[in-house]
Amino acid sequence: MSTENPQNELPAPRRAIKSFVLRQGRLTSAQQNALESHWQDYGIDFSEQPLDYSALFGNDNETIVEIGFGNGDSLLQQAIRQPQYNFIGIEVHGPGVGHLIHNANTQNIHNIRVIRHDAVDVLTQQIADDSIQQLQLFFPDPWHKKRHHKRRIIKPAFIELIGKKLKTSGFFHMATDWQHYAEHMLDEMDQAEAFRNISGEGHYSQNKGARCETKFERRGIKLGHDVWDLIYEKR
Numbered sequence: 001m002s003t004e005n006p007q008n009e010l011p012a013p014r015r016a017i018k019s020f021v022l023r024q025g026r027l028t029s030a031q032q033n034a035l036e037s038h039w040q041d042y043g044i045d046f047s048e049q050p051l052d053y054s055a056l057f058g059n060d061n062e063t064i065v066e067i068g069f070g071n072g073d074s075l076l077q078q079a080i081r082q083p084q085y086n087f088i089g090i091e092v093h094g095p096g097v098g099h100l101i102h103n104a105n106t107q108n109i110h111n112i113r114v115i116r117h118d119a120v121d122v123l124t125q126q127i128a129d130d131s132i133q134q135l136q137l138f139f140p141d142p143w144h145k146k147r148h149h150k151r152r153i154i155k156p157a158f159i160e161l162i163g164k165k166l167k168t169s170g171f172f173h174m175a176t177d178w179q180h181y182a183e184h185m186l187d188e189m190d191q192a193e194a195f196r197n198i199s200g201e202g203h204y205s206q207n208k209g210a211r212c213e214t215k216f217e218r219r220g221i222k223l224g225h226d227v228w229d230l231i232y233e234k235r
């Protein structure tokens with residue numbers, strides 16, 4: 001007698017491989033307070049409805065989305081330097097989200113919002129196609145062990161997804177301090193028909209554009225790592 005699936009149940013759906021492992025991390029009282037008192041000003045709840053940026057920000061400025069902003073210091077700095085844009089940061093790590101909301105609130109910065117959820121779901125469901133001017137991915141988890149490479153966020157399905165979300169002539173800016181991941185980004189992105197490498201095929205960017213120094217970048221530099229920026233234009 002076969003013991004396989006005796007009640008004809010459908011197999012459980014396979015969980016998609018995530019690009020992060022959620023670290024619990026303790027919230028400081030300032031972060032906790034920011035999440036409780038200022039979520040309504042800065043937070044966007046995850047939902048399956050595409051966002052209306054004009055309603056959200058009260059203007060028609062172009063929108064820049066950053067994935068995995070960490071503690072958000074560089075994103076906030078950029079939002080201050082570029083008041084002509086609206087910024088949406090997506091991050092799963094609670095203390096980082098609280099840290100950014102706390103600092104945005106104390107510095108009275110209003111062209112920034114945050115979503116605490118998996119960026120792949122957010123892009124798929126909550127970001128409309130052809131709606132964003134720039135997407136930023138700075139120092140994503142490198143998952144440097146070979147058996148973990150499948151967790152890297154840069155992969156063909158993700159590249160196809162962001163190609164749908166960016167406007168024509170919008171930009172995708174990546175940076176990493178892991179040479180092997182930089183090479184992987186360059187290979188995968190140079191092959192993507194929806195994108196043009198603004199530095200020329202096979203080349204890294206000579207400058208870091210509007211990117212401000214991030215916490216993980218500083219950490220990498222202290223360890224003696226180099227930094228590679230890659231900037232692509234959506235065709």
Ligand SMILES: C[S@@+](CC[C@H](N)C(=O)[O-])C[C@H]1O[C@@H](n2cnc3c(N)ncnc32)[C@H](O)[C@@H]1O
Nearest residue numbers: 020068069070091092118119138139214215216
């Ligand atoms: C190595 S850290 C870099 C943080 C920051 N960009 C910096 O340079 O300091 C990567 C961050 O991406 C976040 N992350 C990874 N995958 C994510 C996803 N699918 N959605 C949202 N955040 C993600 C992690 O929680 C982590 O904070």
